[in-house]
Amino acid sequence: MTGGKKKVKINEWLWGWFLAAPTVIGLVILNIIPAIQTFYLSFFKSGDFGRGNIFVGLENYRKLINDTQVWYAVRNTLLYTLLVVPASVFLAAVIAVLLNKNIKGKSIYRSIYYMPVIATPAAVTMVWRWLYNNHYGLINYILKQLGLNPVNWIDDPNVALLSIAIISIWSTTGYNMVLILAGLQEIPAVYYEASNIDGANAITQFFRITIPLVSPTLFFVVTTSVIQCMQVFDVVYMMIDVARPSYDSTVSLVYLFYNNSFKYLNKGYGSAIVMVLLLVISIITVIQVKLQKKWVNYMG
Amino acid sequence: MTVRDKACRVIIHIFLILGSFAMVMPFVWMVLTSFKSVTEATQMNPFVFFPTKWRFENYIDVIKQNNFLRLYYNTFSMIFWRVVCAVAFSSMAGYAFARLRFPGRDFCFGIVLFQMMIPTQVFIIPQYLMVDKLGARNTVFALVFPGLVSAFGTFLMRQFFRSIPAELEQAARIDGCSIGQTFALIMLPLVRSGLVALSIFTALFAFKDLMWPLIVNSSTDYATLASALAKIQSAYTVKYNILMAASVLAIWPMIIIYFIFQKQFMQSVTTSGLTM
Numbered sequence: 001m002t003g004g005k006k007k008v009k010i011n012e013w014l015w016g017w018f019l020a021a022p023t024v025i026g027l028v029i030l031n032i033i034p035a036i037q038t039f040y041l042s043f044f045k046s047g048d049f050g051r052g053n054i055f056v057g058l059e060n061y062r063k064l065i066n067d068t069q070v071w072y073a074v075r076n077t078l079l080y081t082l083l084v085v086p087a088s089v090f091l092a093a094v095i096a097v098l099l100n101k102n103i104k105g106k107s108i109y110r111s112i113y114y115m116p117v118i119a120t121p122a123a124v125t126m127v128w129r130w131l132y133n134n135h136y137g138l139i140n141y142i143l144k145q146l147g148l149n150p151v152n153w154i155d156d157p158n159v160a161l162l163s164i165a166i167i168s169i170w171s172t173t174g175y176n177m178v179l180i181l182a183g184l185q186e187i188p189a190v191y192y193e194a195s196n197i198d199g200a201n202a203i204t205q206f207f208r209i210t211i212p213l214v215s216p217t218l219f220f221v222v223t224t225s226v227i228q229c230m231q232v233f234d235v236v237y238m239m240i241d242v243a244r245p246s247y248d249s250t251v252s253l254v255y256l257f258y259n260n261s262f263k264y265l266n267k268g269y270g271s272a273i274v275m276v277l278l279l280v281i282s283i284i285t286v287i288q289v290k291l292q293k294k295w296v297n298y299m300g
Numbered sequence: 301m302t303v304r305d306k307a308c309r310v311i312i313h314i315f316l317i318l319g320s321f322a323m324v325m326p327f328v329w330m331v332l333t334s335f336k337s338v339t340e341a342t343q344m345n346p347f348v349f350f351p352t353k354w355r356f357e358n359y360i361d362v363i364k365q366n367n368f369l370r371l372y373y374n375t376f377s378m379i380f381w382r383v384v385c386a387v388a389f390s391s392m393a394g395y396a397f398a399r400l401r402f403p404g405r406d407f408c409f410g411i412v413l414f415q416m417m418i419p420t421q422v423f424i425i426p427q428y429l430m431v432d433k434l435g436a437r438n439t440v441f442a443l444v445f446p447g448l449v450s451a452f453g454t455f456l457m458r459q460f461f462r463s464i465p466a467e468l469e470q471a472a473r474i475d476g477c478s479i480g481q482t483f484a485l486i487m488l489p490l491v492r493s494g495l496v497a498l499s500i501f502t503a504l505f506a507f508k509d510l511m512w513p514l515i516v517n518s519s520t521d522y523a524t525l526a527s528a529l530a531k532i533q534s535a536y537t538v539k540y541n542i543l544m545a546a547s548v549l550a551i552w553p554m555i556i557i558y559f560i561f562q563k564q565f566m567q568s569v570t571t572s573g574l575t576m
Binding site: 034098122138217 | 309312313315316319320322323324326327329330333341342344347388389390392393395396397400401402403404405408411412414415418419420421422423424425426427428429430445446448449450451454479480483504507508510511515525526527529530533534540543544546547550551554555558559562565566569570573
């Protein structure tokens with residue numbers, strides 16, 4: 001290698017290191033070391049004021065397995081995800097397919113459906129709490145006018161998780177719709193034209209052309225929605241405080257993590273809970289990637 | 301257009317209008333309630349839809365008692381610094397990962413991917429302890445802290461830089477531009493849409509985030525709009541007219557920004573979805 005070439009190469013190295021350094025150093029300090037610390041902390045019991053952590057080995061994990069609230073939280077989080085993701089993705093897909101038909105006012109509809117996405121969940125939940133209010137809420141008022149029984153949306157343990165899921169479906173459908181619509185617009189019109197000549201009707205076209213060709217987008221939408229749902233906090237936190245009768249049937253893993261770490265100040269136990277979250281998310285992601293081969297079509 | 305087609309379109313419009321109604325109704329109810337008195341808000345018989353008198357006092361009350369000007373300042377300083385950091389550092393690193401060869405590149409990019417795969421709650425306790433140790437709780441810096449660098453942004457910008465043809469860059473280098481000049485003067489303007497998307501994502505995420513500001517800035521003087529709402533809710537409990545006024549005050553800036561930059565908001569969603 002000549003001296004000139006070597007100099008050019010070293011020059012490129014220096015620029016590479018220089019440009020990547022802030023991000024890499026930042027990620028190591030803000031994320032890599034903290035991830036290890038959280039894992040490490042999960043073997044300790046936090047003393048008062050965060051001082052004097054006592055090593056307790058696997059005690060936090062043993063406590064966790066016997067803690068009914070942890071099991072409630074796992075169940076609630078999974079159930080919430082199962083309620084929100086299919087409903088939100090289905091509604092988003094239906095709206096996207098309809099908007100893709102060159103309907104008049106397409107962009108107006110799109111902006112309206114997207115509006116809940118940009119509103120702060122804290123504010124959104126406050127409004128829904130008001131709509132759900134037992135005595136003065138608009139929803140129960142409408143139910144009464146229709147001759148139906150009012151529902152105790154917030155305090156009934158059998159209903160509260162559904163009420164929370166409805167808020168999340170309302171606020172995520174628009175986001176998924178925009179993504180699916182973009183996926184639909186990538187499908188070349190020739191496919192539809194060719195199948196028209198072959199005499200295919202709209203329903204056959206939907207299942208034979210639209211679904212397979214939009215499946216990579218759907219996969220992306222489903223996986224990101226699942227991961228987001230598993231981390232639900234804001235809506236549950238704003239809607240159900242610890243003293244409510246429906247707390248046990250709505251508390252999510254992240255809410256439980258928050259309460260233990262920052263309300264009861266046991267960061268060791270909080271760390272163990274967040275490890276459970278990591279485990280559950282990892283398992284679900286692996287399953288999704290495995291299932292992907294069965295229905296996602298990457299021929300495009 | 302056949303009659304059947306026309307009927308079909310009418311049905312689609314009815315469906316879409318009903319859906320739009322469901323999307324908008326909570327916002328409308330929020331605004332209407334915020335102008336009512338408590339008695340009007342809780343009056344069911346006869347039912348009151350519009351306030352008889354539009355009470356701006358509700359807003360004045362809530363602004364004065366909760367120092368909303370301060371909340372706007374805190375929230376938008378946090379957003380400003382997070383966007384600046386994300387745009388600057390992510391475009392630099394994204395360019396290095398996409399276009400330069402240097403030892404340790406793949407390992408460093410592995411760190412970026414690792415961060416993206418781990419749920420953020422895993423980092424929160426140690427991040428909080430760091431801020432605490434720095435004595436930086438209840439500051440704007442604390443709000444910015446976890447957003448100083450962005451793995452998502454780095455990944456996004458890398459994808460954008462990769463999609464630009466190499467010839468442009470080679471031409472610039474032959475003309476005698478250094479790597480730094482090529483990056484800043486030639487390449488950066490070409491990924492403008494990526495930078496816009498990243499800015500919108502970062503701003504929206506920071507604006508909506510609740511847990512971090514709640515944890516790190518317990519003083520109401522350093523709360524954000526989102527975390528202040530949590531406190532306002534527990535303070536006013538059943539005064540729904542006041543709570544709705546606070547909600548309106550918390551979301552209107554982003555609604556306005558959204559309606560001005562609608563096209564960019566939509567593009568930011570689609571580009572992120574399609575580059576992943």
